Amino acid sequence: MTALRNLITDVAGLRVGNAHDEALASGVTAILFDEPAVASYAVNGGAPGTRDTDLLEPDKAVPGVNAIVLSGGSAFGLDAAGGVQAYLRENGIGFAVGAALVPLVPQAITFDLLNGGNKDWDRYPPYRELGYEAARNAGLDFALGTAGGGYGATTVDVKGGLGSASAVTSGGYTVGALVIVNALSSALIGDGPHFWAGAYEEGEEFGGLGHPPRITAEMRKLDWKGRMRDAAPPISTTIALIATDAVLTKAQAKRLAVISHDGHAKGLRFAHALFDGDTVFAAATGRKPLKDEAGDFIEIGALAADCLARAIARGVYEATALPFEGAQPSWKDRFAGNALKPARG
Template identity: 40%
Template sequence: MECFQNVTDVPGIKVGNEEDSIGYTGCTVLIMEKGVVCGVDVRGAAPGTRETDLLHPLNLVEQVHGICLAGGSAYGLDAASGVMKFLEDKRIGLDVGVGVVPIVPSAVLFDLPVGDPSARPDREMGYQAASNAKRGHFPLGNSGAGCGATVGKVAGHHRAMKGGLGSASLILPSGLIVGAIVAVNAIGEIRNPETGEVIAGARDDQGNIRSSLEWMIEQPEFPLAAGTNTTIGVVACNAKLTKSQASKVASMAHDGLARTIYPVHTMYDGDTIFSLATGDMSASVDLIGTIAGDVLAQAVIQAIMNAEGIKNFPSSKDVKKSLWKGREQ
C-alpha cells in the first residue's frame, strides 16, 4: 500500500478553498465536472445540510457535480448557490432541456463564536472557492471550511483549541484509490488512533488538555447550545458504486471519526459524511468502506496537525510547545 497526500488523488475530483481570515470562516468545494455517484450518512443530531434527500437510493437523480462544505452554521448553506452558479456558467449539471441544473449537496459547521459572527460563507465565497478548484496540492489547517473550526468544547468555547481542514488518501496495489477530506469542528477531543495520544481537546486553567469524559462527569450538561459544533467531510474512491453502496461506504467511513474524536455524534454535533464514486473499477463495498474509515481518520489527524493557533484558540502545536517549555523550566 502506498500513501498519497489528499482526496484529489482520486480521479475526477478538484478541490478549492476560500476563506475570510479576519472573520474566521470559509468554505471548501469539491468539483466533479463529469458527474459522479454520491451517498451520504448523517450521524450527528444537529445537522445543517442541503440536497441530502436527493441522495437517497429511492430518489431520481443519480449524479452530483459538486459538494460544498462551509462554516457559518445554516447561513453557510448559501455558499452552495455560488457553486451552482459557477457550474452553470461552465454548462455543467443535470440537463433539463432548457438548461442545466448543477447538483451540489452541502453541509455546514458552526463557527460563529470564532472571529466575527456576522462573517459567513455566502454565494460569492462559494463561487470563488469553486473557481479555485484544482487537482493536486491545496492548503490544509486554517483553510476553507476549516478556517473557523475548533475542537474540545465540552467545557465551553473558552477552553477549546483550533480545529481545521484535513485530507488524506491511499492507493492499493489493485489500483483502488480512496481519499478523504474533512473539516474538524468537534465538541470532543482528538486522539491519535495509532498512539492513543490526545492531540487536542478542552484545556484546564493551566492550559493542559484534560479528558473530555472527566469534564462530562463533572458537568452532565454541556455549557453549549445544541448544534454548535459538527465535523463534515467527504470520502471518495475510483470504483463503480450505486447510490446505496456509496451511502454504505459513508456509513463505514464514520468509523474514522469514532477512532479519532471522543465523544462523537453527540446531540451537539451535526456530523455528516458524503461518499463519492468516480470510476469504473470493481471493488467490494466492505473493502472500500474499511479503507475509507482509515483514510478519514488520517484526514482528521492532518486537520489538527496543520492547524495554526488564533486568538483564544491555540493549536495542537502551540500546546505542545508550551508543554516542552514548562518541562525545560
C-alpha cells in the same frame, strides 16, 4: 504513501478549492467532480445542517452530482452551494432540464458563529461569494488546517481545521477523505499530545507520535465544549466527504457513507452526540469497476474509515490559531516545541 499527495485529490476525477475570510473567521471548501459522481450520505449527529441531501438517497432519481460543499457558517453557510452552482453554470456544467442547466451541489455545514470572527455582515451573509471563490480555486493541491471550510473550526481543547488523507487498497482502488474538524469533543488523548487516530497514522503525517504506552482512565475522561467551563454553547459538528475511484452503485455509496462514520469514532473521543451534526458524504468517480464486488467493497469501506480518522488528526495537526486575542491555541502552539519522541510500547 510517498507516491501520493495524501489528499482526497489522489482519487482521479475530482478537484478541491478553498476560500475563507479572515475577519469573518469562516470559509468554504468545494469539491468539484470532472464528471457527475455517484454519491450518497449518512447523518449520525443530532444537529445536522444540510442542503439537497434527499436526492442522494438510493431510491431517488438523481444519478449523480456535480459538486459537494463543506462549509462553516451554520445555516447561513448553506448559501455557499449557490455560489458553487453559479460557477458551474457559468462553465456549462450541470444537468440539462429542457433549456435549463441545473448543477447539483449537496452541502453540509458546521457551526462556527461564536469563534471570535466578525459575523456582523450586511443583509446577506458572504457565503455565496465564498462558495464561488472556492469553486474557482479548485485544483489538485490545497491547504489543510486553518483553511477553507475549516478556517473557523475548533474542538474542545485545540484549534480544529480542514484535514485530508488517502490510501490505496490491495486491489488498486484509491480512497480519500476530506473533513472539517469542528468537533464537540477532542481528537487528543487526555491532555495531548497524542491523537486518538495514532494507531492509523501513515509515516509522520500528524507528528509520528503513535499512542502513549498506556491509555489510563484519566486520559479517557470525557470533556466537551461548554462543559464545566465558561464557554460558548456546545454546538459543533464534523463533516466529511469520502471518495473512491471505484465504480459504485448509489446503494453502495450509501453503505460507504455509513461505514465511514467509523472514522469519527476512531479519530475523536467522542462523536455523534446531541449537538454534533456529524455528516459523511460518499462519492464514486467510477474509474475502476469492482473485480471482487464484496471483497473490494469491504476493503474500500475499511480504509475509508481509517482515512477519515487520519484526516481528522491532520486537520487538527495542521491548524493554526485564529488571529484574535484569546483565540483557541493550535496543537502546534501547545506541543510542537516540546521535542517529543514517538511513544515506545
